[in-house]
Amino acid sequence: MVKQFKESSDSEQFLSRSKLYKKAVLKLSSAEKFSFIEYILEHQKQYKEISTEVFAVRLITLYGKAGMFEHAHKLFDEMPKLNCERTVSSFNALLSACPAWGLSPTLFLTILLVHAFCEMGYLDSALSVLDEVEKTGLEPDSITFNTLLFAFYQKGSYAYGEKIWDLMDKKNVARNVGTYNAKLGGLVSDCRLSEAVKLIDEMKTSGIKPDVITLNFKMKGFCKAGNLEDAKRWYGFAKNELPPIRATYTIIIPFLVEKGDIEMAAELARRSPAGDGLLD
Numbered sequence: 001m002v003k004q005f006k007e008s009s010d011s012e013q014f015l016s017r018s019k020l021y022k023k024a025v026l027k028l029s030s031a032e033k034f035s036f037i038e039y040i041l042e043h044q045k046q047y048k049e050i051s052t053e054v055f056a057v058r059l060i061t062l063y064g065k066a067g068m069f070e071h072a073h074k075l076f077d078e079m080p081k082l083n084c085e086r087t088v089s090s091f092n093a094l095l096s097a098c099p100a101w102g103l104s105p106t107l108f109l110t111i112l113l114v115h116a117f118c119e120m121g122y123l124d125s126a127l128s129v130l131d132e133v134e135k136t137g138l139e140p141d142s143i144t145f146n147t148l149l150f151a152f153y154q155k156g157s158y159a160y161g162e163k164i165w166d167l168m169d170k171k172n173v174a175r176n177v178g179t180y181n182a183k184l185g186g187l188v189s190d191c192r193l194s195e196a197v198k199l200i201d202e203m204k205t206s207g208i209k210p211d212v213i214t215l216n217f218k219m220k221g222f223c224k225a226g227n228l229e230d231a232k233r234w235y236g237f238a239k240n241e242l243p244p245i246r247a248t249y250t251i252i253i254p255f256l257v258e259k260g261d262i263e264m265a266a267e268l269a270r271r272s273p274a275g276d277g278l279l280d
Contacts (some may be wrong), residue, residue, distance in 0.1 A: 001027075002036045002243060006043050015049050018058055022065070029066040035211050037066050039243040046246065051083045057093040064097025070143060070178050072097045073111070111144050118151030123160060126151065130167075139171065146178045153186025161186065175206070181213050188221040196221055212242040216251055223255040231255060232264065246272065 005024055008014045028037045041059050049055040056079055063072035076094045079086050098108045110133050117126035126148055130140050145168050152161035161183065168175060180203045187196040200218065203210060215238040222231035235252055238244070249272035256265035 002040055005040050009040075009043060009047065015044075015047060015055075021058060021062060025062045025066055034066065034068060035242045037063075037068065038071060038212065039245055041071070042245045042247075045078075045082060053079075053084055053087060053090055056082070056084050057090050060090060060093040060097065064093070069097050070146070073115075073143075077115075110138070110140070111147060114144055114147050118147060121155070123151060123155070123157060127160065127164075140173070142168075142173055142176055142179060145173055146176075146182055149179060149182035150185070153183050154189065156186070156190065158186070175208070177203075177208055177211050177214065180208060181211070181217065184214060184217045188217050188224065191221075191224055193221045193225055210241075212238075212245055212248065215242060216245075216248050219248070220251050223251060226259075228255075228259045228261065232261075244271075 001024065008020075014020065024040065025037055028034075028040075041062060044050060044055075044059060047055075050059075056075065060072045060075055063069070063075065072094055076086070076090060079090060095108060110129060114126050114129050117123070117129065130144070130148075133140050133144070145164055148164050149161055152158070152164060165179075165183065168179070180199060184196055184199055187193070187199065196218065200210060200214065203214070215234075219231055219234045219238060222234055231252060235244075235248075238248070249268055253265050253268050253272065256262070256268070
């Protein structure tokens with residue numbers, strides 16, 4: 001079904017049929033195939049329709065119906081980069097995704113405030129929001145913590161990141177795949193690959209299944225270390241576990257070209273949503 005949906009998306013007529021999108025997402029959601037939902041919806045970003053707010057709102061709404069608020073939030077953040085204007089329509093779509101995730105509008109606005117401070121680099125201010133939230137009687141959730149973790153680890157502020165990591169235990173906030181991905185991304189960016197491998201092992205031991213983002217981060221680690229054979233081996237393993245997304249190809253194809261494996265790079269480029277553009 002996933003393959004057929006992807007192939008059908010090349011048709012402008014199919015792209016206009018929102019009911020087919022809803023039916024596919026609800027079917028995959030009921031089967032808890034969330035990685036496949038991510039795969040088919042992320043695939044839609046390559047089409048020109050993504051620059052229209054109506055189309056972006058459809059994808060945000062679908063992520064909301066699947067209970068994938070973090071993905072809905074991520075798409076909302078990406079809209080300017082996709083040449084798509086954000087108005088009250090897309091904001092309302094994101095707000096509507098809150099109940100599906102169990103978020104109150106107040107907590108949702110808190111998450112946006114934390115995110116804004118992190119984007120501006122005001123990490124102390126972002127951290128102080130946690131104290132202010134508790135004064136209102138609300139408890140920060142995993143999305144709030146994950147937003148902070150991503151900002152701290154990506155900026156190399158590991159002391160802050162570890163503080164938030166430990167605080168989740170004190171607040172009895174369960175870690176999820178997004179939590180681990182936030183830390184994993186920071187470790188890979190800093191070339192701390194042995195720690196990254198240990199973190200993935202810890203993740204599996206905790207009963208949390210890696211998603212395609214987890215797999216991409218590990219492959220990116222091999223690429224950063226210049227390890228061609230491990231990167232190729234990991235790609236072979238990863239594509240059998242979860243369908244690759246655009247980012248998967250964006251990571252490995254330029255690395256293959258850099259290392260002179262043009263044959264495999266060309267083969268993957270043919271499969272990639274970006275096509276031969278990644279070979280340039």
